[in-house]
Amino acid sequence: MSEQASKLLDSLKVKAERGELLYIGENIVRVDSMEKVLGSPVYTGDLLPKGTVYAKLFHASVPHGIIKRMDLGMARSRPGVLGVLTSKDIPGLNESAAVLQDRQLFADPVVRSTGDILGAVIAETSPAAADAAGKIEVDYDRLPAIFDPLEALGPDAVRIHEKGNIARQMKIRKGNVEKGFADSEFILEKTYRTQFQDAAPLEPEVGLAIPEDGGVRIIGSMQSPHHTQAAVAKVLRLPPEKVRVIQAVTGGAFGPKSDETPYDVCSTAALAAVKFRRPVYCPMDREDSMIMHTKRHPFVISHKTGVSKDGMLLADESKIVGDTGAYASLGVFVIVRATFHTVGAYEVPNVKADSNLVYTNNTYTGSLRGFGGPQAVFAFESQMEELARELGMDPLEFRLKNMLVPGKKNATSAVMDASCGLSQCVEKVVTSSNYREKAARYRNQMGNVRRGLGIALLMHGNSLGPEGNDYGAVHIEVLSDGSVSVGSGLTEYGTGAISGIMQVASSVLGVPLSRFRLERPDTSKHRESGPTVASRVVVIGGNASKLAAEKLRSRIVPIAAGLLRVDPKDVAIADGVAFDQRNPSKTVQWETVVAEAYRRGVSLREDGFFMAPPAPWDQEVGQGTPYVQYTWGALIVEVEVDLGTGSYRVVGAHAAYDVGKAVNPGGVLGQIYGGTVQGLGYAMMEELLHKDGAVVNPNLGDYYVPTSMDIPDEFKAFIVEVPGPLGPFGAKIIAEPPIVLPGPAVRNAVLDATGVSVDDLPVTPEKVLMGMKLGPRARSR
Amino acid sequence: MAKRVITLNVNGTEHPVQVDATDRLIDLLRDQLNLKSVKEGCSTGDCGVCAVLVDGKLVNSCLMLAGQCDGRRVTTLEGLVDDPTMKRMQGSFIANNAAQCGFCTPAMLMASWDLARHSAEPSNEEIKVAISGILCRCTGYYQIIDSVREGCKRGEK
Numbered sequence: 001m002s003e004q005a006s007k008l009l010d011s012l013k014v015k016a017e018r019g020e021l022l023y024i025g026e027n028i029v030r031v032d033s034m035e036k037v038l039g040s041p042v043y044t045g046d047l048l049p050k051g052t053v054y055a056k057l058f059h060a061s062v063p064h065g066i067i068k069r070m071d072l073g074m075a076r077s078r079p080g081v082l083g084v085l086t087s088k089d090i091p092g093l094n095e096s097a098a099v100l101q102d103r104q105l106f107a108d109p110v111v112r113s114t115g116d117i118l119g120a121v122i123a124e125t126s127p128a129a130a131d132a133a134g135k136i137e138v139d140y141d142r143l144p145a146i147f148d149p150l151e152a153l154g155p156d157a158v159r160i161h162e163k164g165n166i167a168r169q170m171k172i173r174k175g176n177v178e179k180g181f182a183d184s185e186f187i188l189e190k191t192y193r194t195q196f197q198d199a200a201p202l203e204p205e206v207g208l209a210i211p212e213d214g215g216v217r218i219i220g221s222m223q224s225p226h227h228t229q230a231a232v233a234k235v236l237r238l239p240p241e242k243v244r245v246i247q248a249v250t251g252g253a254f255g256p257k258s259d260e261t262p263y264d265v266c267s268t269a270a271l272a273a274v275k276f277r278r279p280v281y282c283p284m285d286r287e288d289s290m291i292m293h294t295k296r297h298p299f300v301i302s303h304k305t306g307v308s309k310d311g312m313l314l315a316d317e318s319k320i321v322g323d324t325g326a327y328a329s330l331g332v333f334v335i336v337r338a339t340f341h342t343v344g345a346y347e348v349p350n351v352k353a354d355s356n357l358v359y360t361n362n363t364y365t366g367s368l369r370g371f372g373g374p375q376a377v378f379a380f381e382s383q384m385e386e387l388a389r390e391l392g393m394d395p396l397e398f399r400l401k402n403m404l405v406p407g408k409k410n411a412t413s414a415v416m417d418a419s420c421g422l423s424q425c426v427e428k429v430v431t432s433s434n435y436r437e438k439a440a441r442y443r444n445q446m447g448n449v450r451r452g453l454g455i456a457l458l459m460h461g462n463s464l465g466p467e468g469n470d471y472g473a474v475h476i477e478v479l480s481d482g483s484v485s486v487g488s489g490l491t492e493y494g495t496g497a498i499s500g501i502m503q504v505a506s507s508v509l510g511v512p513l514s515r516f517r518l519e520r521p522d523t524s525k526h527r528e529s530g531p532t533v534a535s536r537v538v539v540i541g542g543n544a545s546k547l548a549a550e551k552l553r554s555r556i557v558p559i560a561a562g563l564l565r566v567d568p569k570d571v572a573i574a575d576g577v578a579f580d581q582r583n584p585s586k587t588v589q590w591e592t593v594v595a596e597a598y599r600r601g602v603s604l605r606e607d608g609f610f611m612a613p614p615a616p617w618d619q620e621v622g623q624g625t626p627y628v629q630y631t632w633g634a635l636i637v638e639v640e641v642d643l644g645t646g647s648y649r650v651v652g653a654h655a656a657y658d659v660g661k662a663v664n665p666g667g668v669l670g671q672i673y674g675g676t677v678q679g680l681g682y683a684m685m686e687e688l689l690h691k692d693g694a695v696v697n698p699n700l701g702d703y704y705v706p707t708s709m710d711i712p713d714e715f716k717a718f719i720v721e722v723p724g725p726l727g728p729f730g731a732k733i734i735a736e737p738p739i740v741l742p743g744p745a746v747r748n749a750v751l752d753a754t755g756v757s758v759d760d761l762p763v764t765p766e767k768v769l770m771g772m773k774l775g776p777r778a779r780s781r
Numbered sequence: 782m783a784k785r786v787i788t789l790n791v792n793g794t795e796h797p798v799q800v801d802a803t804d805r806l807i808d809l810l811r812d813q814l815n816l817k818s819v820k821e822g823c824s825t826g827d828c829g830v831c832a833v834l835v836d837g838k839l840v841n842s843c844l845m846l847a848g849q850c851d852g853r854r855v856t857t858l859e860g861l862v863d864d865p866t867m868k869r870m871q872g873s874f875i876a877n878n879a880a881q882c883g884f885c886t887p888a889m890l891m892a893s894w895d896l897a898r899h900s901a902e903p904s905n906e907e908i909k910v911a912i913s914g915i916l917c918r919c920t921g922y923y924q925i926i927d928s929v930r931e932g933c934k935r936g937e938k
Contacts, residue, residue, distance in 0.1 A: 029875055036883030037871040037890065039818025039858040046817040127803075202822040202830055202884040202918055251820070251884030252918050286823040494882030494919045666878040670924055674881065677921030700827035700916065708909040708922045715923055 063693025180315025184306025203251025215242025452753025675738025792860025
């Protein structure tokens, strides 16, 4: 035992000397990994009680119109059907809207997109419900529809909502762009476009409602259970406590599961559960999900950028238009984040940006990993590439000259401090990719197959920033057997972030993560913690977890000291053993200390609450410090293009991200790999297509997402650690950022190889080939 | 619709079951036999998270009719929990952080186990091909590929 203790002390001392923390920075086994590799029944669809009936949502068939007649008779008479729910069956408010009150749960009488849900068939089996839903006939008075956001901005455009077609505006006024342009040696104006992307989490949105105690218990796949509770309670006109929402293990989310879709499926299931007194399961199948849930906004972004003779950025004016489809959803915040990132990771002394989030009759858009970042950064990193080439400068050198480093100011005039690790990220990827040598070599390529290099740099504002108060609560309870139970209104949906906040508590308490248990987020047990979005769990929840664990530790250490008969300041706890730091042979087991606390009636339950400091900014000019810290990153990709067909593959990817402190490095790498590949999908192949407002490819056969055959053969990922001021132990966010850079990096690499500028994502072989046929720069949309 | 009784061997046990002509294998496995490791992600054979082995061949159980399995042998993850190769593969998935949301994990494990039976040292390309029918939206595949490579290595017997 004394040997064990002295080893512990040694390892603690080594860590202390290195400035390291117990367990932090170690590759940990996630608390939820065992249930996943066993295929345990933990997802919503695995948990249906006996007697569960099915709800099948049905949606509009026109993009804009007024419902004249809905014939439900045929559907109601089909075998196995319990009934059909429409707006008339809603006892409370017919609303399912995340921010603005612009969206109904069941559209009535106005339909604004083909994704509008009109109601649901409730039947004994899933096939019976689907069969009956196909028998519903709806007649509409058609209204003129708009599918192009620029057209929707026109003065004579049809009004999609009473208040007009602009859901949100945003602007930046930094310096004086007119003067900046006057001083410029060279000015470039270009327009870039991005597409609809579907998050396609492998588990679509699903909700289960069970009648209970004069209300309902809901189990569902979602990011924000408390918001779902509030939404369902409104629809059912029930007090919130009669709507208990439990987040089941969630099979991927990426944003849409923080928007209205979980409200839609859970409200529908709850309505039916109350009406028919049966457990009701409302699953979206893949097609439902791709039609009815929120996607990534298509953007149209124009940049006018001025540079000096020696390649310094002097001014940038951007016009940003985001297509929010029929409803605003979280788009009101997406457009703000996009605007703050309009000149990305560069210092531009004069910036003017004007943004409009615009309604159209396309299906609606909302949260998706990156939240406006991928669109804004695609546009500006493409612009940077074009500028470098016009100036005859190497694209890397041009970026190095202008990128943000400590002391420089970003678009909001926030001054970068020592926590800006961008240059370290760039150095890593430049070295790893052998950029300079390769760039020189590739200049003189001949033949039909050519290589190209593309770079993109990242600044990503951390946390909610302008989206509201950024807080989180974490509850920790040490049980009498010494195990530790952790609960929060913040949720896990794949990233491992909740294991990360438990790792923080584990570090503070000195108890290994194997003794920790995660409580399922439950509105009847856990405190509301804001939405689980913006990759904020480790940073905000981690701080809350740290606070709770520190309070517990302050009660546990004196008990351990009593048992060890030493001064509390000499007590250390590591790996579940408390010991005297001056005499490590004196030890007492964690379980003994906990049992003593229980014997004395000392409470070992604690809540930690953390709120991020304010991030003030001036709405009139878009200036201030809307983010408390930033994540930094750099990506270089190498492509090989067949000039005969325009087809290409990404042969290498070199990515570095400054995450402040990697709490779980294996988890951080998982986010870098996963986000980059999802971003490569966005760059190369993913595009949800609409024709006259109807989704053309709502399935994973016609909407391509990357398979294992599509990933780069070589992928080098680097973790850079320049501590930030906000997160626990200096941690910065990482789940979202890696999806941002592949779009522009791939586009720039293809340009490097072929001379073809593809200005609208995705960069498909057809566009590359067309560009080569028409000659560089001649291709138009 | 007339029900028909078929008998199939699922995870080593003979099951006489009643099926309709239109019942899918996935529903038989999940709903009648309570084998919830089999997931449904698209219902059109595109995502592969419903993959199981039928007579030793990896198939999408959403595209196969239950009636087609009369007299055949079906294996799901639940049937391999005591198999040493599967245990090694599961351990490797855990150690390499290969399960994020976990929804594709059972199918990935089935495909990896199938590969491991045939090859102790598969190449990267072989691993990619083996799992190419299953989509993962979280990991970007790299940590899964690492896991499969490690999991395929046969230890000393």
